[in-house]
Structure formats: C-alpha cells, structure tokens
Amino acid sequence: MNIVNGNAYLYAAYAVVWIVHCTYALTLVNRGKRMKREMEELHRQ
Amino acid sequence: MKTLFKLLSVVTLLLLGYGFCQAMYIAPREATMGDVQRIFYYHLPSAWIAFLLFFVNFLASSWYLFRRSTGADALALASAEVGVSFCTIVLITGPLWARPVWGIWWTWDARLTSTLVLWLIYVSYLILRHYATGGQVPVLAATLGIFGFVDVPIVYMAIRWFRTQHPQPVIGGGQGSGLDHRMWVAVLWNLAAFLLLAIQFVWIRYRQALASHALEEAHAQASLEYETGDAR
Amino acid sequence: MTSAPGLWAITRRSLVKDLRLEWRSKDAINSMLFFALLVVVIFSFGFDPTAEESRKIAGGLLWVAILFATVVALNQTWTRELRNQVLDAYRLSPAPPQALFLSKTVGNFLFVSILEVLMVPLFVVFYNLRSVGPVWQLLVVGLLATWALVVNGTFFAALSIRTRSREIMLPLILFPISIPALLAMVDATTSILTGDNSPVFWIRLLAVYDLVFTSVSLLLFETVLNAE
Numbered sequence: 001m002n003i004v005n006g007n008a009y010l011y012a013a014y015a016v017v018w019i020v021h022c023t024y025a026l027t028l029v030n031r032g033k034r035m036k037r038e039m040e041e042l043h044r045q
Numbered sequence: 046m047k048t049l050f051k052l053l054s055v056v057t058l059l060l061l062g063y064g065f066c067q068a069m070y071i072a073p074r075e076a077t078m079g080d081v082q083r084i085f086y087y088h089l090p091s092a093w094i095a096f097l098l099f100f101v102n103f104l105a106s107s108w109y110l111f112r113r114s115t116g117a118d119a120l121a122l123a124s125a126e127v128g129v130s131f132c133t134i135v136l137i138t139g140p141l142w143a144r145p146v147w148g149i150w151w152t153w154d155a156r157l158t159s160t161l162v163l164w165l166i167y168v169s170y171l172i173l174r175h176y177a178t179g180g181q182v183p184v185l186a187a188t189l190g191i192f193g194f195v196d197v198p199i200v201y202m203a204i205r206w207f208r209t210q211h212p213q214p215v216i217g218g219g220q221g222s223g224l225d226h227r228m229w230v231a232v233l234w235n236l237a238a239f240l241l242l243a244i245q246f247v248w249i250r251y252r253q254a255l256a257s258h259a260l261e262e263a264h265a266q267a268s269l270e271y272e273t274g275d276a277r
Numbered sequence: 278m279t280s281a282p283g284l285w286a287i288t289r290r291s292l293v294k295d296l297r298l299e300w301r302s303k304d305a306i307n308s309m310l311f312f313a314l315l316v317v318v319i320f321s322f323g324f325d326p327t328a329e330e331s332r333k334i335a336g337g338l339l340w341v342a343i344l345f346a347t348v349v350a351l352n353q354t355w356t357r358e359l360r361n362q363v364l365d366a367y368r369l370s371p372a373p374p375q376a377l378f379l380s381k382t383v384g385n386f387l388f389v390s391i392l393e394v395l396m397v398p399l400f401v402v403f404y405n406l407r408s409v410g411p412v413w414q415l416l417v418v419g420l421l422a423t424w425a426l427v428v429n430g431t432f433f434a435a436l437s438i439r440t441r442s443r444e445i446m447l448p449l450i451l452f453p454i455s456i457p458a459l460l461a462m463v464d465a466t467t468s469i470l471t472g473d474n475s476p477v478f479w480i481r482l483l484a485v486y487d488l489v490f491t492s493v494s495l496l497l498f499e500t501v502l503n504a505e
Binding site: 005006007009010012013014016017020021024025028031032035038039042045 | 065078079080081083084087088091126127130133134137138141142144145146242246249250253256257260263264267
C-alpha cells in the first residue's frame, strides 16, 4: 500500500469532517439571522 | 446563559484542537495500515455520537407523544438533524479509510451498513418533517421517530447475520483488535470534543426550533388581530 | 358493559365492506394486476440469467418487484376514506381504531397476495426456476414477508396522507425501515431456492419483525388517526 496515497485519504477524511460541521454551523447562523429579522419585523407591526 | 455558552464554545474549540493533535501526532502510527488509520479517531466518536443523538430523538419523540410538549418536539428535531450530520461523516470517512487499506470503497461491513440504514431512516424522518403540512406534523414525526428507533436492533441483527453468511473485510478492525492504550486516549479526547460540539449544535437548533414555533404563533396571532381590526 | 361489537367483529365487517367495494369497482385490482405483470416482464428483459444464476438472484428480483407493486397498492389504501370523510366519522365513533387499521392491513394483505399469485408463476416461467429446498418453506416466507411489507405500509400510508407529494412520501419513509425485512425475505428465498444456507434465522427475523411492528402500529394508530 502506497504510504503517500494513504495520507491523501487521511487529509480528505479530516477535511470532510470539518466541512460538514462548518456547513451545519453556517446553516444555524443563517437561520438565526433570518429569524431575528422576522422577529424585528413582527415587533414593528 | 449567553456567557456560559460562549465559554463552552471556547472549551469546545480547545478540545477539538487538542483532539486533533492527539489524533494526528500523539497517537502512535498503526503497524499495518499506517497513518490512514488515524481516520479512526474521527470515525468512531462520530458513530457513537450519532447513535446517542438518535436515541435522544427516540426519547424526545416518545415524550412528545406522551405529553405533547413543544420542547420535546424541538429536541426531537434538533437531535435528528445533528445526528444525521454526524452519521453522514461516518459514512464518508468509512469508505475513505477502506479504499486505501482494502482497495475497495464499500465492503457491506456490518457496522457501516447498519449506519447507512440508520442514516436512511433518519433522513426520511427529516424529509417527512419538511414535507408534511398541518399542525400535526410533530405527532406524525414522533411516530416515525419511534418506528425508526425500534427498527435499529432488528437492522443490527439482520446485517450481522448477513455478514456472517457473506464475510468480507471489517472496516475499523474486528472486536478488540488490540487497540493500543495511547490510541484509546486519542479516541476519548476526540469523543469528548465532538460530544461537546454536538451538545452545542443541538442546543442552538433546539432554541431555534422553539423560536420558530413562537414566531408561527405570533404570525397567526398578528393576522388574527388584523382581521378583527384589532391592530395594536 | 353494553353488547358493543368486539374488535374482531368490527374488523371483519370493515374488511368485508372494503372487499365488496373493491369487487364492485374493480379499478384498483385491475390496474395493479397489470402493473405487476409489467414489472415482471421488464425485470425479465433487464436481467437475463442462466438457470444457475437465476436461482441466486431470483429471490432479490422477485421481492423487489413485489415491493414496487405493493407500494402502488398501498398508495390508494386511504383515498376512499379521505374522499368521503369517513375518517372523521370513524374518529367520532366508539369503534376501536385498531379495528380500522387491522381491516385495512388485512385487505392490503389479500390484495398483495393476489398480486403475488400472479407474479410468482410468471417469474418461475421466465427464469425457469426450480427450488432446491422445500416449497412450503417458501410459502411461510411469503406470508411473513407480505405481512411485514403490508403492516408498515398501511401505517405509513396513513402517515403520508397529510403530506405534499403523498405518493413519493410513502415509499420514502417505508423503504428504510423495511430494509431488515427485505434483507430477510430475499435471503430466505435465495437460501431455499439454492439450498446453500439455512433460512431459519431469516424466517425467525421476519417473525420478530412482524410481531414488533404489528404491536407498535396497533399501539400508535389511534394517535395518527386523531391527528388533524
């Protein structure tokens, strides 16, 4: 088994983990912002 | 509460950083597989956390059917979402590990296959939540959540028997394939770190689900007042 | 206690009513029969195996074909009730909801069994199938497997009534949960056909699956019926 190749998969796997978690965190942030805007609009009415 | 949460975030990030060091540098290199095996330190904790979160979903769904509490429904949604994201990680890191070590992406390995079925069940749960209409979505989702979790032991038994009949390489080593003590340490640090991350995600999503519910009620209330000419 | 009719009496009456309505209209049964036939033919075009291979894969093909035909049958389980607001009347009546569920499930079981009676001989013909193991075992597997598909299918059909894109929602939530049962029915059938392995574990698994999900469905159906 090629050691160099193996490491590429290792980095890819770790990258995937971070990408998934960051993406999820981003969706949380976006939803939070959207809801804040909605609440402010509602208060104004 | 907010400062506590911010403090927790800092702790989480520190733990994640240390977990990374443990996984990448401190834990010893595995004899046969080499550095690729380090995927294990992210793969295994994610699997445990996903399973824990789905169990939380089961409890929350049951509680919801029992007490119809909005909080239980919010927790069910949050735990399912975060659980699916962790489960996705397990399903991607597994093949990424299998490919360089065994030359194939997928081996119908018992644990990975069970995880796939679990992922399918809870993704279908999330889709039902998204596409069902009407005020009774939480009830319908809760019943599906219960069905899904009840299925889990049966899935596990079925796939394990299927594997003994058609044996193939096991991803992640067999039971007790001699894990070095230092490797366990790395696993535990990463487990702690990702568990804390999961708790924070679930907490935020839970609050958002509650807020969304309150917003819906506020909208309904506002349109009611508008129609009765009662805008205040 | 008044002389209110029991669970079985109501179930039977409900079932007989459904069967009579189906027989009079014949719409569902006819289209399903033709659909089942089409599925078998198309699969036969797609997979053209030798006799030895066919024994190995026929189990899988047969049950996947039956699964698709079952979904088509299940999708119309509750449409008549919805159309005529029968569900509201049922909610108000003192009749136990389990009776409604059981009658629908048994009705679906009978429908799917009729489909299987059509599809299995066709498969045998197209694939020149001959079983190494005893045929009665195949019957047991057939009964348990059909009930497994139909009990969850009827329940999830009720769940998916109040969803957008109802027709795709049913298979979407049914298939993942049915995977262990599917694995069991396919492997049991293959084991019996090829005689390579013992089907006993799979038959037991199907029995456990049927027991567990029939109980859970009966327990939770009232909740779903009352959800509005």
